[in-house]
Amino acid sequence: MNRRAFLRQICIASAMAIPCNALAAEFPEEEPQEQQEQYDLHVKDYISKMSHFDLAHPDDIILKDEELELLKNCTAKITRVMRTVGYGNFNLISVDQAFLFGRQYSRIGAFSTKEKEFLEKIFYYDADALGFYGDKPITAFTQTISRKDVIKIRHSGHYIFKGHPFEVWKEIKSALSSDVILTSGVRGVVKQFHLFLMKASSNGGNLSLASRSLAPPGYSFHGISDFDVGQKKYGEFNFTSRFTETRVFNKLNELGYLTLRYPRGNLLGVRYEPWHVKVSL
Incomplete structure (x- = not known):
């Protein structure tokens, strides 16, 4: 076993x-x-x-030396890609597009062979070793998201996949009107890389710690269906357990829309995410 x-x-x-x-x-x-x-x-x-998901533990996998430097360099370059293409567009770009932008814009800087190999290694890393036990819905490092498959949600900077995910969002929006906001929608591989690497980089290269808060690249269901919701004007608290105190959470829970991807006490190695709406395809 x-x-x-x-x-x-x-x-x-x-x-x-x-x-x-x-x-x-x-x-x-x-x-x-x-x-x-x-x-x-x-x-x-x-x-x-x-x-204690946000603390380091003795058997955590932590990058050191050259790999830690590669982590920092890749994080910085991906951040510059985001600033160049814009926040909304950044949600959709692929790894190949990020590499292309690096070559085209000197303010980003071309990704070296070692940096590309490092990112590919992280993508195909066995997340079980990090303590993350969720499924991997995206198996291709170079996965692309077509704009014809998504809908941009006005005033949010985010997208939602057409079909069932968008229908679920419309139902939620209809039930809660202006109280509910979309805090995160479609995330391509590069966006998930950015979130995951930023978390690891800010914690000394600790990949295990990052995986307790964020799905590693390829393992996020934001890449195929899911999205996050929040209470309007609630800011960063929408991504904490305090979200459960809001009208949005209570109403969505009452209506049965919060079939959570990462419920309290889940066995996937991920913190409780009451804001994450699971969309079954």
């Missing part, structure tokens, strides 16, 4: 108060007591990390 399945088993056992030795049959090569001790250790470790 791999680490992902193992962690899910022990977390489920813990949450349901099932005696750990009830699962021992799946590990016949180990003694029940050894199995229970192993379960207990992993459960405590997981709960501790998710309770």
Whole structure:
């Protein structure tokens, strides 16, 4: 059994108060007591990390030396890409487009071969090793998003995918009118890279810490369907647990629109995100 399945088993056992030795049959090569001790250790470790998602932990994966420098350089260049193409456009651009802009604009600077290889390595990195256990809906490093497949939401700077995601947004907007705002919609691979690398860079290259707050590139469902909502004039608190105190949250929860991608106590290695609307395709 791999680490992902193992962690899910022990977390489920813990949450349901099932005696750990009830699962021992799946590990016949180990003694029940050894199995229970192993379960207990992993459960405590997981709960501790998710309770303190924004703190470093002893077994976190942290980049050092050349890789840390590559992380900082790539973060800076991607930030310059964003400033060059504009915030709204940045949500949609692909990796190849970002590389092209780097070559075309001296204020960005061309991405070196090592920087490109670094970004590709991060994209294809096994997120399980970071402690992130979600699915990966985007498997191509060079994924592109066509403008014909999205709709720009006025006054937000964000886009939503046409079809079911847009229908869900219209229903939410109709139910809450001007109270609700779209805080994040479609995110291409480059946008997710920027968010993830910024978080890792600001925490000394800690990839594991970043993954507890942000899906690694390729693992975000913002790239295919999901979006975030918030309470108007609530600012940064829309991305904290205080969002649950708002009229928007309570109304959407009451109407059944908040089928969360990352609910409280989830086993995916991601903090609770009450603002993240899961859109099933």
